[in-house]
Amino acid sequence: TEMMVTFLPRNKDVGSVYVNMTVTDGFGSFVYAEMVFHVSNVNNPPKLVGIRDRTVKEDNELRFKVSAKDEDLEIGIENYLVFSTNRTDGVGDDDLPNFRFEQDGSDPTRINVTFNPTNEDVGDIYVEFRVSDGFGAPGEWQDVRSMRITVLNTNDAP
Known part of the structure; x- marks a missing residue:
């Protein structure tokens, strides 16, 4: 008699998974068996979450957070997330x-964003956020x- 066991591990199963089985013949005889599955981690790329359009008046500060979900960090795999945008490298010396x-000091999966728009910024500005954990293709x-x-115009004194 044959028996087939199927096990489809998920990220939370990384490590050793012990399975105890009892096989019985229905007449009172039984056998115990233990199997050990050794599950290796594969990289789960981070995913940006909570990004939504925003509106601010010129000369008013806009603050928000951008987060990434990384399943590898959730199971204790050491990882370092790198964030970027198409507008700045984070220090305010680019086209905006x-x-x-800046990286959030208490949460490595989050950045704190600050924008102080001026009259030159009135209108729609498109910002692209990017994240990598270093395990993807280089430069990707x-x-x-x-x-x-959306930066709304306010009345500027003459």
């Missing part, structure tokens, strides 16, 4: 000088999401 972001971002920031 009043747009900055593993997730990319876009958002629109």
Whole structure:
């Protein structure tokens, strides 16, 4: 008599999974068996979450957070997320000088974004956020999401 056991591991199963089985013949005889599955981790690329369009008046500060979900971090695999945008490298010296972001010191899966729009920024600005955990192809971002920031004009004194 044959028996087939199928096991489809998920990310939470990385490590050793012990399975105890009891096989009986229906007449009172039984056999115990233990199997061990050794599950290796494969990289799960990070995914950006919570990115949505926003509106701000010129000369007003806009603050928000951008997060990434990384299943590898959730199971204790050491990983370091790198964030980027098409507008700045984070220090405000690019084509949108009043747009900055920094890694959140208490959460490696999050960045804090600050934007102080001026009159020159009035209108729609499209920002692309990117994230990588370093395990993808070199120079390739593993997730990319876009958002629109609408900067509303305010009356400027003459």
